[in-house]
Amino acid sequence: MGKHLIVGAAGQLGIELMLSLHSRFGADQVVLTDIRPTPHPDGAKSMYVEADACDAVALKAMVEAHDIDVVYNLVAMLSARGEANPMAAWKLNMDPLLHVLELAREGLVKKVFWPSSIAVFGPDAPKDHTPQDAPLHPTTVYGVSKIAGELWCDYYHTKYGVDVRSLRYPGLIGYRSQPGGGTTDYAVDALIQAAQGRGLECYLDANERLPMMSMEDAIRGTLQLMDAPSEALTVRTSYNLHGCDFSPIELEAAIRAHVPDFAMTFAPDHRQGIAASWPNSIDDSAAQQDWGWKAEHDVASLVEHIFQGLEQPA
Secondary structure (H helix, E strand, C coil), rough: CEEEECCCCCCCHHHHHHHHHHHCCHHHEEEEEEEECCCCCCHHHHHEEEHHHCHHHHHHHHHHCCCCCEEEEEECCHHHHHHCHHHHHHEEEEHHHHEEEEEEEECCCEEEEEEEEECCCCCCCCCCCEEECCCCCCCCCHHHHHHHHHHHHHHHHHHHHEEEEEEECCCCEEECCCCCCHHHHHHHHHHHHHCCCCEEEEECCCCCCCCEEEEHHHHHHHHHHHHHCCCCCCCCCEEEEECCEEHHHHHHHHCCCCCCCCCCECCEEEEEEEHHCCCCCCCHHHHHHHCCCCCCHHHHHHHHHHHHHHHHCC
């Protein structure tokens, strides 16, 4: 069996996926690539290749040189950062995906994972329990690029038989790395600040409810999807995935159960408009039916889990 390549291995999701793949397959079966090495010390256990994911020639050479069977293409410029530079976001969010899909079409890669996002939904989608087939009219270039990527995934599967799989992640919350420029990152920041005895000025409205998920649930869901038999999958754009949902004021209350003095203030900025266009909660019944998905963390257990992680030695 060939190896697993993580493109964008230095990011939040890349670090978490690396650790899970190390545990499952061994570090020697995982190859990492990014424009910088992963900051996690376990990154040194795997082969690292410095490369720009937009460089198709470099990606092909990597796949051929290291006997790659599975590619996890995690490279992305997230919502808030992407609005500051839409053309750069479009290029980074699209080019690496198309390069990897082409490698799979040519038979050099057997299976591809690519993450989509709740950012594909816009203000006309149902806000509560947003269905799999809801209208997709996003308000950000990040969301536009994710819709385009979903359609490319479906096209390559239908036209060429490429085994590409995808999840629409909600906001992801972990403790091993810093936030990466997403609209939901206030939640990660709040937990980090609380653990350090500080408060947080939140850039969203106090009652702006959003879907969220622990990194552990996200990685577990990703690997469950990748393990599922191809014939069981009915969605080849991207599956809705739900963990839990909460507002900043509800997160503040959950944090106070552990840090009683923690407090948020609220100063909504341009990110509030982005958040307001997204769902309150997600209907992931297709994922439940097709491959048995079920989240483990609600808001209370998620907060407890993150604090336990932050207390661990570096």
